[in-house]
Amino acid sequence: xxxxxxxxxxxxxxxxxxxxxxxxxxxxxxxxxxxxxxxxxxxxxxxxxxxxxxxxxxxxxxxxxxxxxxxxxxxxxxxxxxxxxxxxxxxxxxxxxxxxxxxxxxxxxxxxxxxxxxxxxxxxxxxxxxxxxxxxxxxxxxxxxxxxxxxxxxxxxxxxxxxxxxxxxxxxxxxxxxxxxxxxxxxxxxxxxxxxxxxxxxxxxxxxxxxxxxxxxxxxxxxxxxxxxxxxxxxxxxxxxxxxxxxxxxxxxxxxxxxxxxxxxxxxxxxxxxxxxxxxxxxxxxxxxxxxxxxxxxxxxxxx
Amino acid sequence: xxxxxxxxxxxxxxxxxxxxxxxxxxxxxxxxxxxxxxxxxxxxxxxxxxxxxxxxxxxxxxxxxxxxxxxxxxxxxxxxxxxxxxxxxxxxxxxxxxxxxxxxxxxxxxxxxxxxxxxxxxxxxxxxxxxxxxxxxxxxxxxxxxxxxxxxxxxxxxxxxxxxxxxxxxxxxxxxxxxxxxxxxxxxxxxxxxxxxxxxxxxxxxxxxxxxxxxxxxxxxxxxxxxxxxxxxxxxxxxxxxxxxxx
Numbered sequence: 257x258x259x260x261x262x263x264x265x266x267x268x269x270x271x272x273x274x275x276x277x278x279x280x281x282x283x284x285x286x287x288x289x290x291x292x293x294x295x296x297x298x299x300x301x302x303x304x305x306x307x308x309x310x311x312x313x314x315x316x317x318x319x320x321x322x323x324x325x326x327x328x329x330x331x332x333x334x335x336x337x338x339x340x341x342x343x344x345x346x347x348x349x350x351x352x353x354x355x356x357x358x359x360x361x362x363x364x365x366x367x368x369x370x371x372x373x374x375x376x377x378x379x380x381x382x383x384x385x386x387x388x389x390x391x392x393x394x395x396x397x398x399x400x401x402x403x404x405x406x407x408x409x410x411x412x413x414x415x416x417x418x419x420x421x422x423x424x425x426x427x428x429x430x431x432x433x434x435x436x437x438x439x440x441x442x443x444x445x446x447x448x449x450x451x452x453x454x455x456x457x458x459x460x461x462x463x464x465x466x467x468x469x470x471x472x473x474x475x476x477x478x479x480x481x482x483x484x485x486x487x488x489x490x491x492x493x494x495x496x497x498x499x500x501x502x503x504x505x506x507x508x509x510x511x512x513x514x515x516x517x518x519x520x521x522x523x524x525x526x527x528x529x530x531x532x533x534x535x536x537x538x539x540x541x542x543x544x545x546x547x548x549x550x551x552x553x554x555x556x557x558x559x560x
Numbered sequence: 561x562x563x564x565x566x567x568x569x570x571x572x573x574x575x576x577x578x579x580x581x582x583x584x585x586x587x588x589x590x591x592x593x594x595x596x597x598x599x600x601x602x603x604x605x606x607x608x609x610x611x612x613x614x615x616x617x618x619x620x621x622x623x624x625x626x627x628x629x630x631x632x633x634x635x636x637x638x639x640x641x642x643x644x645x646x647x648x649x650x651x652x653x654x655x656x657x658x659x660x661x662x663x664x665x666x667x668x669x670x671x672x673x674x675x676x677x678x679x680x681x682x683x684x685x686x687x688x689x690x691x692x693x694x695x696x697x698x699x700x701x702x703x704x705x706x707x708x709x710x711x712x713x714x715x716x717x718x719x720x721x722x723x724x725x726x727x728x729x730x731x732x733x734x735x736x737x738x739x740x741x742x743x744x745x746x747x748x749x750x751x752x753x754x755x756x757x758x759x760x761x762x763x764x765x766x767x768x769x770x771x772x773x774x775x776x777x778x779x780x781x782x783x784x785x786x787x788x789x790x791x792x793x794x795x796x797x798x799x800x801x802x803x804x805x806x807x
Contacts, residue, residue: 258669466652467663473610474715475640476667478633 258480265467265484266491269460276456277492283452284496284545285503287445288538290438292504295534297435299526300512301428307524312420314404316341316391320362323388323415330412333389337413341391350407353400357393365389388415449496450549453489457553460485468558482554489546497542501535561719561750562586562609567618569604569774578604580774581618586752588718591745593761594754595785596771602754605771606721609752610642611635623718640668643712643720643749647727649704651696657683657707658692664711678714686710686740702733706740713744720744722753726760734760758785 270277318338319328338359344350345357360368365387370379393404401419409417461468471481509528517525562585569579579601586592594602607613608620611627620627623641630638651660658679665675683689686706696704705725712720722741726734738760745751755761761768761784768783769776778787 258666261666466650470650470652470663470711471667472636473639473644474664474667474711475636475638475642477636480667480669 262480262483262487266487269464269484269488270491272463273456273460273488276452276459277488280449280453280456280489280492280546281496281499283445283449284493284542285499287442287449288497288500288542289503290442290445291541292500292531292534292538293507294435294438294442295537296504296508296526296531297431297438299530299533301431301435303524303526303530304424305428308424309398309421312398312424313392313394314398314401315418315420316393316404316408317388317415317418318390319413319415320388321385325415327410327412328415333413337411338389341408341411341414344407344411345391345393350403353396353403355394355396357391360390360392362387362389446545449493449545453493453546453549454553456492457485457489457550458557460488461554461558482551482558485554485558486547486550489550490543493542493546494539497538500542501532501538504534504538505531561588561590561623562752563621564605564608565619565621567608567615567620569601569608569613570616577616577774579608579615582771582774582776583618584769584776584779586750588750589745589748591742591751591764591766592753593764593766593768593785594752594771595756595761595768596777599773600771601774602771603723604774606644606723606752606754609719609721610644611638636668640715641717641719643709643715643717645705645708645712645720645722645725647724649696649701649708649728651704651707651711653696656693656695657688657699660696660707661710661714664714668715670715679710682710682714685713685743687736700733701729702736705729705737709737709740709744713749717749719750719752722751722755724755724757725753726755726757731759735763738764761785 318333318341319325319330320332323332342359345354362384366382366384369382369387373379395401395404398419398421401421405417405419408414468481505528508526508531512525513528517523564582564584566581566583567579568577568581570577582601582605594605596602604613608615608627609622611622611630614628622638625638627638652663655663661679661682662675665678670678680689680692683692686709688703688706688710691699691703696707699707705728709720709725720741725741726737729737734757741751741753742764765782765784767781768778768785770778770787780787
């Protein structure tokens, strides 16, 4: 009986306030979509880190004719210098940090270069002796890059040591900034949503002050009087959260999974189903938003 | 049933108290008229009984409980034991007579079966049989007030507070309302009625408590609206206060 009564009150309240309820739904929808997007970006960053960090190598480039670094003063790396580097790579100081290494000759480098830039006219103007030979080192722990750097950067015949991870870090930092921007916008929109929910509840309480006044007088409990108002806000916010989850999922499905993943086959993208993990979080956030702001409003405008 | 012990209520420090240290007791089953000019403290009295306000000083007892000790979450329980009727009826315009009365039971969680059984009974008590499906605007003022009374007593409160219930009604209709209140009183409910209506008070011959400027001017059993006692121009505090008020 009491449940049916409260549900009836909620239905009446929602109908009476349609335009405000729709605006609450839209604001929570937009704000939670930004929250979801930020979450999705973070998931994508983690996914790429997991994928790339297994593959990235530390490259020890050897001197070529055109090298300018001081350690290349004596011209291109000699076979002796190469031997020396190989010995160092297998030495006790370095070996524990290295899972494997491979030598990429200038001819190999040219082959890879041609594959990578197959569609570019630059390929024709590059010859093997312009490209440096290198040792590709796979690390046990990619974070320990510094060890290889210290060991080899001053070794004769080595032009430079490059951690490929650093190239990725740049990409990740761009993505991190994008997700921070999304979080910032989400924060503003959430403030909007809280204020709008508070206003809606206040209007709703005002338009039903006769009912609530009588409820007070005949001794209705605080819960019976306030619950319909709180639930009105919560229902609107939940609808907004469901729409936001749907949008985030659609972006993951149709943009990332079907388009980006198809275009860039060698990159690891998140799948649409992974994004569904965000849904409960968005729902809880929506419920908290509405619940807290309506309770605070009711404390002020609907005394019992 | 209701006891005031030196109760003072001050709304604003700069003006005189709305109630100034009044003490009185109303027993179970009594019918009491609360009379006095506007601003004499009648409404404040009723508000204190309902715990809509808290007394500035003194103690208010309702049904044996010091209302100051009732925690806010138990206030609804106190109010379930008190029915209230107003001058302006305060009915819900979009609900039928039946639904208006049933509303008071729904919000405290009564079952549908009990509501179906009780509401027609109460409507019969107040003389509204056959009008269950009317809406308030289809009823006369007297009938609307009967609906309000039915709503106030449907949960069988021990106390019925009526704040000028006949203030908007003509004398004949008022008399009908008084019959209903009298009937409810004879069923054992304590009735406290604040009023300006001298005809009704003179007709009913019940206990009359007259307030003036927040003090009890007189408290007589089976009394009339105006005091039968001569005002003694003595230099005691009571007459001094009332003389001051006339300035």
